[in-house]
Amino acid sequence: MKTDAAWHHGQTLAAGQxxxxxxxxxxxxxxxxxxxVFLPLRDMxxxxxxxxxxxxxxxxxxxxxxxxxxxxxxxxxxxxxxxIHDDQTLMVCVLVDGEQLGAMILVVPEAKFRExxxxxxxxxxxxxxxxxxxxxxxxSRWAPYLVPREGLxxxxxxxxxxxxxxxxxxxxxxxxxxxLGESEVIRRLAESSSLNLFRPFPDLETVEVLARHVGTRxxxxxxxxxxxxxxxxxENRVYVRRSSFRARPTTYVCVxxxxxxxxxxxxxxxxxxxxxxxxxxxxxxxxxxxxxxPGSAHHRRLDRYxxxxxxxxxxxxxxxxxxxx
DNA sequence: TACCTTAACGGCTCGCACCT
DNA sequence: AGGTGCGAGCCGTTAAGGTA
Numbered sequence: 001m002k003t004d005a006a007w008h009h010g011q012t013l014a015a016g017q018x019x020x021x022x023x024x025x026x027x028x029x030x031x032x033x034x035x036x037v038f039l040p041l042r043d044m045x046x047x048x049x050x051x052x053x054x055x056x057x058x059x060x061x062x063x064x065x066x067x068x069x070x071x072x073x074x075x076x077x078x079x080x081x082x083x084i085h086d087d088q089t090l091m092v093c094v095l096v097d098g099e100q101l102g103a104m105i106l107v108v109p110e111a112k113f114r115e116x117x118x119x120x121x122x123x124x125x126x127x128x129x130x131x132x133x134x135x136x137x138x139x140s141r142w143a144p145y146l147v148p149r150e151g152l153x154x155x156x157x158x159x160x161x162x163x164x165x166x167x168x169x170x171x172x173x174x175x176x177x178x179x180l181g182e183s184e185v186i187r188r189l190a191e192s193s194s195l196n197l198f199r200p201f202p203d204l205e206t207v208e209v210l211a212r213h214v215g216t217r218x219x220x221x222x223x224x225x226x227x228x229x230x231x232x233x234x235e236n237r238v239y240v241r242r243s244s245f246r247a248r249p250t251t252y253v254c255v256x257x258x259x260x261x262x263x264x265x266x267x268x269x270x271x272x273x274x275x276x277x278x279x280x281x282x283x284x285x286x287x288x289x290x291x292x293x294p295g296s297a298h299h300r301r302l303d304r305y306x307x308x309x310x311x312x313x314x315x316x317x318x319x320x321x322x323x324x325x
Numbered sequence: 326t327a328c329c330t331t332a333a334c335g336g337c338t339c340g341c342a343c344c345t
Numbered sequence: 346a347g348g349t350g351c352g353a354g355c356c357g358t359t360a361a362g363g364t365a
Contacts, residue, residue: 066333066334074351074352074353076334076335076353078332078333078334079332079333080331080332118353118354118355127355127356129353129354129355131352131353131354132352132353133351133352141352142352
């Protein structure tokens with residue numbers, strides 16, 4: 001039964017957004033925390049990035065939605081060949097039928113899509129078309145890539161069984177200074193045109209800003225900590241919750257210093273690889289504690305991670321170029 | 326604002342496999 | 346041989362977005 005939701009021209013953009021959010025919502029619901037979704041802050045060709053917590057992988061995703069079937073009962077997905085440039089990106093093609101996603105969803109890497117699709121050239125432009133029926137057990141070349149709606153998270157390797165234990169799903173309350181810090185980091189990174197930025201959705205990630213290099217396609221996740229201070233000689237502490245902290249080669253902790261008197265950020269931040277954290281931090285119950293003096297020129301054991309905030313974008317770019325692959 | 330390019334929709338046609 | 350259903354291919358139309 002379809003609720004006659006005729007999204008016709010003029011609403012196609014909205015329909016595309018609806019398709020995307022329905023996909024994200026399914027992934028979050030089905031994985032119960034095993035998959036997190038990052039959304040782009042600016043559209044640079046990827047609709048979202050799925051973070052698989054079990055192994056830390058980031059999977060770029062492109063969602064294609066259709067709101068109707070052809071008379072023959074097929075879903076047709078046509079894209080221009082020029083819009084496919086990243087073989088690893090997973091295409092998720094769905095039918096949006098009223099409130100629901102279609103019963104079957106096509107999940108296929110872009111490389112495979114290009115290989116399997118019908119290629120045709122119209123006035124010099126190459127189009128790629130996939131046409132398939134929305135039911136299991138078909139015999140088309142697309143059949144191996146069709147998954148039932150309820151199996152979507154599993155297809156991403158994030159079935160509920162792989163989800164982290166409940167107590168690792170934390171609530172996040174970053175407060176005003178934390179919010180300022182994240183915004184500052186995003187602003188600095190946004191100055192680098194080769195970085196594509198993403199924020200977690202919903203907001204329960206320890207990685208708060210995800211940057212992807214458009215050239216190397218590598219990812220770096222930043223956990224942003226803001227250390228506010230009033231007197232330069234006072235020691236300050238940054239707390240990282242142990243249960244939710246996952247050290248990964250692609251994850252960095254970025255500590256900003258916030259001068260409460262002057263209402264501005266210090267010129268330097270600390271950019272610390274998460275793999276180094278356990279050696280630097282003191283364990284205090286549930287927490288990893290970093291000690292620093294945000295108002296001074298000296299950061300105790302952390303000095304070597306000092307990095308000018310003005311060039312944070314270039315610094316992250318350099319990291320992503322170095323770890324290419 | 327006008328013009329151009331791209332994305333998306335969806336109707337129409339074709340061919341093959343399988344059944345009667 | 347003819348009918349039928351499904352998978353596939355072709356391309357016109359429309360809207361949106363970009364650019365001069």
